[in-house]
Amino acid sequence: MGRLRGPKAVPLVLVGTKADLDAQRQVLTAQGRALAREWRCPFLEVTAKSKLMVDQVFTQVVREMEALAPPEEVVPAVPTNAQETWPSERFIG
Numbered sequence: 001m002g003r004l005r006g007p008k009a010v011p012l013v014l015v016g017t018k019a020d021l022d023a024q025r026q027v028l029t030a031q032g033r034a035l036a037r038e039w040r041c042p043f044l045e046v047t048a049k050s051k052l053m054v055d056q057v058f059t060q061v062v063r064e065m066e067a068l069a070p071p072e073e074v075v076p077a078v079p080t081n082a083q084e085t086w087p088s089e090r091f092i093g
Contacts (some may be wrong), residue, residue, distance in 0.1 A: 011064035012041040015057055020047040 014036045016027060029045060036043030042060050046053040 009068050011061060011068055012039060013057060013060050013064060014039065014041055014043045016043070016045040018047060018049075019045040019052060020049050 014032060016029070016032045018024070032043045032045065042064070044053050044057055044060060046057055048054060
């Protein structure tokens with residue numbers, strides 16, 4: 001992961017697929033978890049066949065994106081200056 005260029009932090013979720021094919025496994029769960037710890041990201045094992053954990057992958061990706069997003073700018077709910085009016089108030093009259 002150190003070879004990547006661009007933003008210093010990117011949302012990342014490590015996903016092990018075909019969790020239902022345990023006998024044909026090429027990567028052990030422990031190996032996936034260890035790599036996820038090294039990369040400092042969540043690790044999920046999924047299987048599309050039974051839809052196990054598929055939705056959770058997308059949910060986790062969104063969580064990772066939100067965690068890295070800059071805080072939203074707070075916009076005042078009311079005009080900050082006594083002379084300012086809401087746009088709709090300008091046309092009522």
